[in-house]
Amino acid sequence: MERITEHPILGAPQKGSLVAFTFDGKKLQGYEGEPVAVALKASGVMIHRYTSRFHLPRGIFCAIGRCTDCVMVVDGKPNVRTCVTPLKEGMVVQTQYGCSEKKSW
Amino acid sequence: MNDRNKDIGAFVQGADDNLIICRCEEITKGEIRKAVHEGMFTMPEIRRYLRCGMGLCQGQTCAKLAKGIVASELKVSPAELEPASSRSPARPTEMSILGNEIN
């Protein structure tokens, strides 16, 4: 999804420096300090995880860390709310299957 | 109000019973409605019976919806149903943090 470069009221967004991170092994880029979910969205990623019971895809829903739909495995830790977790250089982000980075079905 | 002898009729399949209501635990509308017919007339019971509202968001998203469904099944207004109680911790907290209590 497109980033907003110039906004009629807010002007140009203030962002940190561009850093590299990986998503399911793919090298992506995002701005340091912005939520991981935003960096993923800018790269066109819609699906963050697949649910335990019905194996259905989930993505961003509330975007403020309340609903936990956007959780992924980040640096090996599952259930990390990507919409409120700031992006750091070299972060390893993986699609979450149930509660793990490994698909068990 | 919480009269177990109340006759609420038999469970009738609904067209939208597959609709997910509790997003975190993936509980469907049909399961909630069936639970009422299995004797769960209060929100605390529904929560314990189905885990509806016990997931990561702790009912933030589904509580009002589940209440409406149970109320409709019991043929009462949602305001007449006592809500499920709130207990500490108000947000999901890791055991390592709960074990690190500073007085």
Next chain:
Amino acid sequence: MERYNLIVVGAGPAGLSAATEAAKNGMSVIVFDENQKPGGQLFKQIHKFFGSKEHKAKIRGFKIGEQLLKEANDSGVKVLLNATVTGMFLNHEVTVNYENAIHHYKADSVIIATGASENMVPFEGWTLPGVIGAGAAQTLMNLHGIKPGKKILMLGSGNVGLVVSYQLMQAGCEVVALVDALPRIGGYGVHAAKVARCGVPFYLSHTIVKAEGKDFVTGVVIGKIDDHFKIIAGTEEHFDVDTICIAVGLSPMSQLLKMSGCKMEDNPKRGGQVPIVDEYGETSVPNLFAAGDVSGIEEASSAMIKGRIAGLRASYKLGFCTDDFTLPKFTEYKNDLQSLREGMFAPKNRGKLIENTEEGIPISMNLLTKGFIADDEIERFPGVTKQKGVHPVIECTQNIPCNPCQDACVKHCITIGQHITSLPIVKNPAPCTGCGMCVASCSGQAIFLLNEDFAHGFATVTLPYEFLPLPVKGEKGIALDRSGKSVCSAEIVEVRASPAFDHTNLLTMKVPLEYSMKARFYKSNKSNEKKNN
């Protein structure tokens, strides 16, 4: 265990206002907020607020947030972020999850200002990526500088749905439709008008049948509903969208209050589970207060005043301020709050169909059902007059507590009076200089400057414009009417931007005279070409 005079939970408008008020009276105050940034939802509001000067009218939400934060810091309020209050216990003790540990804090009084969470409407496919809350749309575009989607369907026509639809367009997204199950638009007519004149269709008495897509949203189907909220067969309509935004109301986040054991009630007029409080926001547990949306869903302006009232009451009860100081202040705050609770959208009027304004003028039914005032309805209102030369035309047709237009005009062309819900009246003849301050000051963007004597056969219409790219003088395009329909060709004769206008640019377009009372928005020919390509 640290001890304070006052613990405030939530650093949103109510929490910060309460903390600042108490700190100014000499109380030691600490505020906990579970988020990374303070301000609650305030920093996402990029529109100008309504009300009067006391209510910070005409100022954009995020600017009010900045002022509030500075005031809190200057008053010595301690704000702890990423600090989640996990429990509310007896004798004003709270547990806080902060820096990977559980900390205990005690106080003499506690103010809970945890705000509200969004309501939901489930439909087939609602768990697909691409279905987001309206708050999520605001967070993504206004805080993080990313478009929530390209083509969006908005569900909900309350103020949140209307305001966020407009903000989505400002961010460069396309809003394909605005849908609401109710038969009438729930939010302010002026908010709906801003959206309608851009061409967004309103589908009232409709609901979402399903969201389409396998891995994420690719489309949506809506349908008309009957009196029993059932879809009427054959009324289904399909839209290609990648995002569905849900804006169907808010519910107070009152878990901590429930934990405290205070008396609660299920009050639909206040949004759901709320504590039973007195006029100061005090619950049945002494020195435990609720302020802001958690005690009843209203606006940010009301939340700030409710916060101040609770902060003042807490200070007074603990002996930090005298009767002489406190009592007049209470009266002032209560009057400020009451003046916001007047008019067509007052809490007491919720759910009622108001058919006439306070002045006895029939309300525009078209505005309530389609989002725009019909051509044969507009001339009823006192802001609309026929005059020689340039003069303001104010299309403000509902009683809302709001009066920045009155103060904006140095020539006193506009009157609202003491009762700030009154409809604005334009003097006839008005000594208007065409400065445009009124156009820029209207938070509802409902004021236009008309000059039907511009040139033979032509009139000019000056309108507020808050989009990019900004048109340039001399460019040609199309004028749209209030419903967003193209009506005639238009040429831009002037574009004005000024710090005094605060990002509301003034576009003056020349249109054929017969369209002077129809043309209310502008689209350049360039943007039409882009669309066709």
